[in-house]
Amino acid sequence: MPQPPHNRQSTSAELRATALEQFASVGFAGTSLQQIADAAGYSKSSVLYHFASKEALLDEVLTPAVNRLEAILERFLATEESALTRSRFVNDFIDFILEFRLELHTFINQSQSLRGIPVIDRAGVVIVRLSDTLCHGDASTEDRIRFGIALGGAAYTLVAGMTFLGEEIAPVEEVRPALLTVITELLAPVTVRTAPSRK
Amino acid sequence: MPQPPHNRQSTSAELRATALEQFASVGFAGTSLQQIADAAGYSKSSVLYHFASKEALLDEVLTPAVNRLEAILERFLATEESALTRSRFVNDFIDFILEFRLELHTFINQSQSLRGIPVIDRAGVVIVRLSDTLCHGDASTEDRIRFGIALGGAAYTLVAGMTFLGEEIAPVEEVRPALLTVITELLAPVTVRTAPSRK
C-alpha cells in the first residue's frame, strides 16, 4: 500500500483546517470524524492518531483564536482608556475577525450547545469580559445589543453571508475598510460615551 | 399503560416547539429525534408518527417564519419606496425578528449546510431578495455588510447573545426600542442614502 511522503508536521495542520471548515459550516455535533477524514484525504483512524478525541480536535482548532482574542483584550485593559487606544482596539478586533472568522463563527454560534468543553468556556469568558469592558459595566440594554450585533453580525457576514449574499467573497482590501466603518459606528456610542459617564 | 388525554392538536405543536429549540441551539444535524422526543416527553416513534421524517419536521418548523418574511418583503415591494414605507418595513422586520428569533437563528446559521432542503432554499431566496431590495442592486460592499451584520447580528444577539452576554433576557419592551435604534442606524445609509451622521 503506497504511502505518499507526507510532510511531517503538515498532516495535523491539514486536519485542523479541514475540521475547522466542517465545524463552522455543519456544526461540531453535525460533523463526523469520517467526514473530516474523507475531506482531508485520510482515514478516520489517522484523525484519531493525531488527536486524542473529537473534542481534543475542537480544542486544538479553536485555542489559537481564543488566545489571540484574550491577548487583544489584555492589551486593551493594560492601557489607559483613550480615543487612541479604543481605535487601536477596534483595529485589532477587526484584524482578529478577518483572520479567525471561521473560529469566531464556530464558537459564536455553538457556545451554548458546547458548554462544558474547556476551550468553549474559555471563549465564553473572554467574550463576556469583552462585553463588560466595552459597556463599562452599566448594563444599558442598547449598548449590550450594539456589542452583540457587532460580534454576531461580523461572524455571520464573513462566513455565511458573504457566500450567499454577495455571491463571491469580496477581496479583503475591500471588506476591511467597510467592516471598520460599520463596526466603529456600532461600537462608538458604547465605548466613547462622549463625556460624563463613569470611569 | 395510562394514556393521558392529550389535547388533539397540541402534541404536534409541542413537538414543533421542542424541535425548534433544539435545532436552534444544537443545530439540525446535531439534534436527534430521540433528544426531541425525550425533551417533549414522548417516544421517538411518536415524533415520526406526527412528522414523516426529521426533514419534514424541520420544514414544518421553519415554514411559518419563511412565509411571514416573504409577506413582509412583498408588502414592501408592493408600495412606492418612501421614508414612510421604509420605516414601516423596518418595523415589520423587527417584529418578525422578535417573534421568530429561533427560526431566524436556525436558517441564518445553517442555510449553508442544509442547502437542498426546500424550506431552507426558500428562506435563502427570500434573504437574497431582501438584500438586493435594500441595496438597490448596486452592490456596494459596505451596504452588503451593513445588511449582513444587521441580519446575522440580530439573530445572534436575540438567541445566543442575550443568554450569556446579558445574563437574563431583558424584557421585550426594553429590547424592541433598542433594536429599532440600532437596526435603523445600520440600515439607514443603505436605504435612505442621505442621512449624513448620527445624533
Add this chain to the structure above:
DNA sequence: ACAAGCTCTGACCGATCGGTCAGGTACCGT
C-alpha cells in the same frame, strides 16, 4: 542489516442514528 519509531490504516466494538412496523389503548359513531 537490523531494530526502533513515526505515520497511517482496516477491522472491529458498543452505542446511537433515522426510520419501519405491528400492536396496544382510548375514544368515536353506530
Add this chain to the structure above:
DNA sequence: ACGGTACCTGACCGATCGGTCAGAGCTTGT
C-alpha cells in the same frame, strides 16, 4: 356491544457514530 380511527409505543432494522487496537510501510540510528 362493536368496528373504525387516532394516538402512542417497544421492538427491530441497516447504517453510522466516536473510539480501540494490532499491525503495515517508511524512515532513521547504529
